[in-house]
Amino acid sequence: MSNGGRFRMKSGSALPPGEQSIVVAGAGDALHVLARGLHVLRIFSTDKPVMSLTEVAAGAELARPTARGYC
Incomplete structure (x- = not known):
């Protein structure tokens, strides 16, 4: 099973036989x-609990497509 190369399964010697751990690449x-x-989450407040994508992008100083990945 391929998962984009972000994770790989690794058998660990400290694990019981047959068990696997995930190593983050x-x-x-x-x-x-x-x-x-976390920076994106910090821009929200009780005064501003809901924001548009444009507001999130501006508040987090991110491009709109990048901010979209966090919304």
Whole structure:
């Protein structure tokens, strides 16, 4: 099963026989995406709980297509 190369299955010696763990390829990239997603969430507030895509993009300083990936 292919999953775009983001994850690969790895048998771990510390795991019971037949069990597998998931190793994240490019963990630095994953952390960057997580940080950007948290930044997007922080622009929402009790005063502004709903925003348009344009407002999210502007508030997070992202291009609209990039912001769309977080909405």
